[in-house]
Amino acid sequence: MSKKFLELYEHCKKVSERILEACEKELYFRVISHLDADGIAAASIISSLFFRLGAHFHLRIIQQLREENLREIKESKESIFIFTDLGSGQIGIIEKNLPQDSVLIIDHHPPEKETTILQANPHLCDIDGATEISGSGVAYLVAKNIDESNMDFAPLAVVGALGDRQDKGEQHRLSELNSEIVKDGVNKGILEENTGIRLFGRETRPIAMALEYTTDPFIPGLSGNHGACLKFLTENVKIPLKNNGNWRTISDLSQDEKTKLVSELIQYMLGPGEMSPEEAQSIVGVIYILPKEEKQTPLRDAREYSSLLNACGRMRKPGLGVAICLGDRSEALEEVESVTTDYREKLAGYMDWLIKPGAVTQTEYLQSFHGGKLIDDRIIGTIASIAISSGIISQDKPIFAFAESEDGMVKVSARATDYQVQQGIDLGTALRTAVKEVSSEATAGGHNIAAGAHIPIGTESKLLQILNKIIKSQLVKNSASNESKN
Ligand SMILES: [Mn+2]
Structure with a gap:
């Protein structure tokens, strides 16, 4: 293991020791996290950790940390303030409003300035926080340090890293420290790394829906537009969409059919979709599967999982995203699907606006x-x-x-x-x-x-x-x- 990785582990260890000390003293934790998929995943890892430790805590998810957020919470006496997926970029206002020795920061954004506040942040160890590890990845390392049984949070850390688009390795693979987290998940049998067509719901959804639901990569004209997807599949790809009256999924396709689908998709992405060659090629790449999730749910594919968390945050329902991460699979799952559909349609509408002449x-x-x-x-x-x-x-x-x-x-x-x-x-x-x-x-x-x-x-x-x-x-x-x- 390289020196810089060990250094980050050392910082994570210090944070976890402070958490355990505070637990012993029965202090109250106030967790403040970021609104995106990585922030929701990080908050969920820390929240699950606190449930396991029997600690009392309060969680708040915000779009951006501003002084008024801190003024609101600083009255809470005898608390430990934990910032996840934010905080390092706002050290100035944190120092101004909170006692420094009661703050812990678990983040991967570049630190604003030097501080005595305890931080676990890859940038302090010469590790690139944009591509090598995410906020939820650092939260995972803290939790793993407290107890190796917390390695079951590895899939959540992967979901977070994908949400922050850290899959910059070859064929959209997670690399560096992220790949260490992937290894933990694979070894535990709770994560799989495969290569294939990167459409959401390959094993479960009718092909047109898989295409419609895919927002990473976002395919202009197809993502979020069911009619256009059906038309594209019947007129361009020309493969049977049903078998004996049942909708076929991508995994039902023969190798020849898959090749045809990929080549037509790439042609579309380069042509009417006006996408870059790299982005078009990215329709095939590394896929991360959560094998313990039910096959028909959107939680099996880590990219789809992260897009769903992101949708929850952006549609002002971050609590719903946290509930999913904490394991709620009842009505929460139904609700999240409708939130995601609304979000996808909203995105498609904005993209239509953006491609109009004069918008840029x-x-x-x-x-x-x-x-x-x-x-x-x-x-x-x-x-x-x-x-x-x-x-x-x-x-x-x-x-x-x-x-x-x-x-x-x-x-x-x-x-x-x-x-x-x-x-x-x-x-x-x-x-x-x-x-x-x-x-x-x-x-x-x-x-x-x-x-x-x-x-x-x-x-x-x-x-x-x-x-x-x-x-x-x-x-x-x-x-x-x-x-x-x-
Ligand atoms: Mn992040």
Whole structure:
């Protein structure tokens, strides 16, 4: 095991020791986690851990950590505050509002600054938190450290990592520390790693539904559109969709039929779907299966599981996602399916809006769109991700997406491609620097490839002007340092 991994394990061990100490003293835990699939998975791992330890706790899931969240909780005496999948990027406001020795941070976002607060964070050990391990992965390591029996949380950590799109290895495989977590799950018989067609519900759903339900990759024109999927399968792929009156699933197809489906899909994705070659190829790749989940449920495929958690968060039902992670398989599962359907349709509608001419504005070094009040500020980041990763907007420049939030501010979501990051673009740094020039009320955080900010309404164009300059200088600096190396 490499030195940096051991170092992170050491940090996780310290966090787990502090948790056990607090349990002994019967302190109350307040867990604050992030709204996305990784945040919900991380919160669920920690919550399950507390159930097992018999600890008293309260869980809150939020979109972004702001000072008012901390002011609300700081009155709670004799508590331990645990931040999962957030916190490291907001150390300043945490230090200001909470006693430092009662805070634990389990996160994988770049730390805002140095602190004496105890953190388990890959960035502090020279591990890339964007691709090597997720927030739920770090939470898993903490739980595993407390007791090896907690290794049954491994599938949840995988679901979280996939939710954060950390499957950047060959054929969309999880790599580095994530692959160690996969190994734990495989060894326990609660996770399988296969290669195949990456459509949701390969074993269980009628083919048209599998295609319709797949949102990772999101296929413009097909994802979320049942009629279009049926038409595509009957007119382009031309394979029988029924056998003896029963709908066939993808696993029912012969090898020839599968090949035909894949090649037609790739043609569609490159043609009418206007997707990038890499994204089109990604329709075949590594699949993570949870073999203990019932076959007909959306929880068997880890990517589908994560898309479902994400939908819960974005549709303002994070508690439902946590219930699923904690093992609720009754009405919760039915409810989650209807939430996911609504979410998928919402996404498809937003994508239709985005491909209309004039929706995206170009400047020299970046592109942007403004969802105003039309696009929910909880979903704007997902729209930006899908838009750039699917290639339905240009992949030459990073995208900055705006949406008005209920608090009278504007949420900014920035996304880049892997290639742009290799070229020197760092969106987290760019946004953190830019917001300072825009307004003292503005906040920002995030990774090189994905970052976000909150700014006052009316400062959008000023922000874009500043960002345009920063992105330019990041690219220039990178090419200059490459030249000096050559
Ligand atoms: Mn995360």
